[in-house]
Amino acid sequence: MNLLLLEEADFIAADRVILRDRRLKHMQEVHGVAVGDSLRVGRINGLMGRAEVLRLEPREAELQVALDQPPPAKLPLTLVLALPRPKMLRRVFQTVATMGVPRVILVNSYRVEKSFWQTPFLQPDAIRENLVLGLEQARDTVLPEIIIEKRFKPFVEDRLPAIAAGTLGLVGHPGEHPPCPRGLSEPVTLAIGPEGGWIPYEVDLLGKAGLNPVQLGDRILRVETAVTALLARLF
Numbered sequence: 001m002n003l004l005l006l007e008e009a010d011f012i013a014a015d016r017v018i019l020r021d022r023r024l025k026h027m028q029e030v031h032g033v034a035v036g037d038s039l040r041v042g043r044i045n046g047l048m049g050r051a052e053v054l055r056l057e058p059r060e061a062e063l064q065v066a067l068d069q070p071p072p073a074k075l076p077l078t079l080v081l082a083l084p085r086p087k088m089l090r091r092v093f094q095t096v097a098t099m100g101v102p103r104v105i106l107v108n109s110y111r112v113e114k115s116f117w118q119t120p121f122l123q124p125d126a127i128r129e130n131l132v133l134g135l136e137q138a139r140d141t142v143l144p145e146i147i148i149e150k151r152f153k154p155f156v157e158d159r160l161p162a163i164a165a166g167t168l169g170l171v172g173h174p175g176e177h178p179p180c181p182r183g184l185s186e187p188v189t190l191a192i193g194p195e196g197g198w199i200p201y202e203v204d205l206l207g208k209a210g211l212n213p214v215q216l217g218d219r220i221l222r223v224e225t226a227v228t229a230l231l232a233r234l235f
Helices: 022-031 086-099 114-118 124-138 152-164 200-208 223-234
Strands: 004-006 011-013 016-019 038-043 048-057 060-069 077-082 103-107 145-149 168-172 188-192 212-214
Touching (some): 022 048, 077 223, 103 152, 152 188
Parallel strands (some): 168 188, 168 212
């Protein structure tokens, strides 16, 4: 945990918080804090700063906070992602939050198993928990927006063109395609498929919405690896 994230419910005054959950345990067991110590903190969807430990007990800590620093800038990106396997989904949520993706749209695909949509990791509390873990790692406070679109064709035909308008539209897809561009500063809409990739019909529909295929080479990557590799290369 590189940043202690504070929830609205933690605040008992404008500059005071009480902690009683896993963050308290982390402070005690990992940081080994004592009264008077200072920690990096941030308010969810707000500013970052420092906090001084005023009181430390086995089941409760009181901190005085001063928040005066903006969080790091997000990437100029919308990520359209075919729903990964449940165990992988947790790691992907953490990765996108860590890397500064502001918006993720989870979509269906021919190769996405129907059972994936039943995973408890798609429950709002579970999504938020994993996003918070990613923010703590990156020292960021702003939660990415997660949108769920279960119907691929209506989404790609009716809504994706407007989302991609004014951006560089890309589809990460193995094959004889141009290499993924490097070091961009312009806004990007990026679509990454499931294990095994998009089927040709889906690639065609994405192309009609303004997203063109690019590749990273001959190797077939897992979704979580492809997300990291493509974002690192693009930005």
